[in-house]
Amino acid sequence: MTETAVATPVLERFRAGRAAAVRLATTTGAERASALAAIAETIDANIGAIVSANGLDLANGRENGLSVALLDRLTLTPERVTSLSASVREIAALPDPLGQTVRGSRLANGLKIDQVRVPFGVVGAIYEARPNVTVDIAALALASGNASVLRGGSAAERSNAVLVALIQDAVSSVGLPRETVQTVDDFGRAGATALMQARGLVDVLVPRGSAGLIETVVSSSTVPVIETGAGVVHIVLDESAREDWAVDIVHNAKVQRPSVCNAVETVLVHEASAERLLPAVLDRLSAAGVTVHGDDRTREIWPSAVPAGEEEWATEHMSLDIGVRVVRDLDEAIEHIRRYSTSHTESIITDDLANAERFLSEVDSAVVMVNASTRFTDGGEFGFGAEVGISTQKLHARGPMGLTELTSTKWIVRGNGQSRA
Amino acid sequence: MTETAVATPVLERFRAGRAAAVRLATTTGAERASALAAIAETIDANIGAIVSANGLDLANGRENGLSVALLDRLTLTPERVTSLSASVREIAALPDPLGQTVRGSRLANGLKIDQVRVPFGVVGAIYEARPNVTVDIAALALASGNASVLRGGSAAERSNAVLVALIQDAVSSVGLPRETVQTVDDFGRAGATALMQARGLVDVLVPRGSAGLIETVVSSSTVPVIETGAGVVHIVLDESAREDWAVDIVHNAKVQRPSVCNAVETVLVHEASAERLLPAVLDRLSAAGVTVHGDDRTREIWPSAVPAGEEEWATEHMSLDIGVRVVRDLDEAIEHIRRYSTSHTESIITDDLANAERFLSEVDSAVVMVNASTRFTDGGEFGFGAEVGISTQKLHARGPMGLTELTSTKWIVRGNGQSRA
Numbered sequence: 001m002t003e004t005a006v007a008t009p010v011l012e013r014f015r016a017g018r019a020a021a022v023r024l025a026t027t028t029g030a031e032r033a034s035a036l037a038a039i040a041e042t043i044d045a046n047i048g049a050i051v052s053a054n055g056l057d058l059a060n061g062r063e064n065g066l067s068v069a070l071l072d073r074l075t076l077t078p079e080r081v082t083s084l085s086a087s088v089r090e091i092a093a094l095p096d097p098l099g100q101t102v103r104g105s106r107l108a109n110g111l112k113i114d115q116v117r118v119p120f121g122v123v124g125a126i127y128e129a130r131p132n133v134t135v136d137i138a139a140l141a142l143a144s145g146n147a148s149v150l151r152g153g154s155a156a157e158r159s160n161a162v163l164v165a166l167i168q169d170a171v172s173s174v175g176l177p178r179e180t181v182q183t184v185d186d187f188g189r190a191g192a193t194a195l196m197q198a199r200g201l202v203d204v205l206v207p208r209g210s211a212g213l214i215e216t217v218v219s220s221s222t223v224p225v226i227e228t229g230a231g232v233v234h235i236v237l238d239e240s241a242r243e244d245w246a247v248d249i250v251h252n253a254k255v256q257r258p259s260v261c262n263a264v265e266t267v268l269v270h271e272a273s274a275e276r277l278l279p280a281v282l283d284r285l286s287a288a289g290v291t292v293h294g295d296d297r298t299r300e301i302w303p304s305a306v307p308a309g310e311e312e313w314a315t316e317h318m319s320l321d322i323g324v325r326v327v328r329d330l331d332e333a334i335e336h337i338r339r340y341s342t343s344h345t346e347s348i349i350t351d352d353l354a355n356a357e358r359f360l361s362e363v364d365s366a367v368v369m370v371n372a373s374t375r376f377t378d379g380g381e382f383g384f385g386a387e388v389g390i391s392t393q394k395l396h397a398r399g400p401m402g403l404t405e406l407t408s409t410k411w412i413v414r415g416n417g418q419s420r421a
Numbered sequence: 422m423t424e425t426a427v428a429t430p431v432l433e434r435f436r437a438g439r440a441a442a443v444r445l446a447t448t449t450g451a452e453r454a455s456a457l458a459a460i461a462e463t464i465d466a467n468i469g470a471i472v473s474a475n476g477l478d479l480a481n482g483r484e485n486g487l488s489v490a491l492l493d494r495l496t497l498t499p500e501r502v503t504s505l506s507a508s509v510r511e512i513a514a515l516p517d518p519l520g521q522t523v524r525g526s527r528l529a530n531g532l533k534i535d536q537v538r539v540p541f542g543v544v545g546a547i548y549e550a551r552p553n554v555t556v557d558i559a560a561l562a563l564a565s566g567n568a569s570v571l572r573g574g575s576a577a578e579r580s581n582a583v584l585v586a587l588i589q590d591a592v593s594s595v596g597l598p599r600e601t602v603q604t605v606d607d608f609g610r611a612g613a614t615a616l617m618q619a620r621g622l623v624d625v626l627v628p629r630g631s632a633g634l635i636e637t638v639v640s641s642s643t644v645p646v647i648e649t650g651a652g653v654v655h656i657v658l659d660e661s662a663r664e665d666w667a668v669d670i671v672h673n674a675k676v677q678r679p680s681v682c683n684a685v686e687t688v689l690v691h692e693a694s695a696e697r698l699l700p701a702v703l704d705r706l707s708a709a710g711v712t713v714h715g716d717d718r719t720r721e722i723w724p725s726a727v728p729a730g731e732e733e734w735a736t737e738h739m740s741l742d743i744g745v746r747v748v749r750d751l752d753e754a755i756e757h758i759r760r761y762s763t764s765h766t767e768s769i770i771t772d773d774l775a776n777a778e779r780f781l782s783e784v785d786s787a788v789v790m791v792n793a794s795t796r797f798t799d800g801g802e803f804g805f806g807a808e809v810g811i812s813t814q815k816l817h818a819r820g821p822m823g824l825t826e827l828t829s830t831k832w833i834v835r836g837n838g839q840s841r842a
Contacts, residue, residue: 026783111797113803120816203814204816218620219643224646224814244838248838251840347834367832367834368831368832369833369836370835371835371838372836376532394645395625398831408816409819411789411820412790413791414793415792415793417663418793418794419677
């Protein structure tokens, strides 16, 4: 279907979304919470239908040769569906961000000015093979008073269609417009294209998925975009790193869920601790089935590592592969991160206070950590209930994005006849 | 000069800006304040040089037939130069936004998470014929720990060259890199093009100027953009509006400085108060040389109005012209604003509390006012010291942008061995 063929119907959907947004902007927090409760109930009542629709997407994905990592992201087990409704309930329980006064003052001329939180209006999202994102973004957008228009990608089209229909039933059951949540999956790529060009109808666009998808959205959109996270994530093992923390944290950061953006891709180890730490750290990884791509020094210490080429350091594997490099000192580690990181998350394992503080202040990433697993960069873990995505840009939002990140503000000025001198 | 011809030299300038940003990120507020003090002194010590360079731009502008409004924006009198250094001193006195903790908590697993304010890094600006913007943006960027790369437009090239050179002398006199502030004016249009495409080297881009310039930047940039304000600004005269406030505020909003974006372009008057208010409001405007473009009902009440065509309502005159329309009620006024406003600033003159609150909540603009002149939408008036611009988008910043709007945040996570369950 060509873009021109669908342009008008898509625009009508965007306009319906804007009309829904006008209605949503006047809802109370209680109304939005009851809509979210209805969504959670509806999801729980339809686990079978959701899982079977997802089964069709999975069969399709296997035929099309999707990678194990992609199939994992696509999979909705009954347990994962239940965790979706649980996160909707968690979102419903969060404080309402709307109407909060961010700043306010009375000017010398008597004018009272207040900056208050308001919804964006219509939030767009373009993502791939992640049906859980459909529920997370729809729920977070609704909780923050926004309508949403979703493009979930062909690989998850059946799963998303069922989820969106259930969400629309739920919101209309409490008197909100069905167009509070819409999909443009049925327009195929043309729907995504229209979404990227819907400036004035869509207020913000969030891409989630492969580096290629994000690059396309960033370079093709006239709608303001929040770039989310390809994650070439680093863990630095400092000279003073505790061996048990190094072993456990690197293992957790790589193995617990390798297919997500906060999984570690590169370990940088201080040469003074390489012989002490690498054998235990890499034995634990390889016991878990991880392939280690090492530089020359790493392979001297741990010979079963495969040689790492230059491209290794810029690669987001999202699989059980990891790059390991021995560095001269913290400067070389920070320099390596500055050069190859996607500025998502970096962690240092150290007992040295000065090095910890230096790392936290000099590494310019959305999340910087000391002695913790990079897997904690997550809206749920941060207490946001769920996340829209993890922003790796610096505009508007940085790191996990929750309710507050889906709001804008406006200034309210109250006077009594003031003119400017 | 073609873009390819300048690509490499421009990129080197961006890289130098990024290097300067790394240095600026580690400066103390006191260091930045002393650099700003040096800038103010240098400007005051070189008023003659600045005004004479500006004289060349003005002569050039007259030859090229720039409008009176554009020439006004281009003009630097000794008084205006002094007000520039005054605003730099005001910025230097503002609280340092960097290092502030925006949010923080301790998670159940013991992790301490803190969201702290950090600089963007490199701020780009593309603007036209406004040499004062050069100083305002350079000073605000520096005060918030950012380097800046400026494209000020050919009409003000001589004025900007002198100002940037003076600022570079001042910052280097206190030990900061000259590349803290740079211009790409010498690369012509290719410099602007490179700035729009410098993703990864420039963190945020702020366009200021004509609707055409802003549209070009928004649609051509891969760097995240903060769209600033074309202002089709409205004042609503409600049924209960006080005549003296209506007359004074409309006059002030149109006449005090017609060439700027917060000047009113359209007056919407309730039909029940049109006969009572329009004669006095429009007599006062026309006595000030304003041409009134009225709808039919307006011209019945005030015959010397010229007929307003449909295009009138979407026009930002930036001159002594104003559109006047009689509306049935507040609904029609809000509907007109929803249709034609650029969402910059709207004000209602009323004594009716319910109508005031309805206007404030239902009109979705960056700044909404009751009984005040729209000219107050200004960073200086809001106490920001100066402004980067007035954002009319909803992402990151909305309304006048000061120091805080030039910062991002990062999350700092402190653990003691935590892994994710």
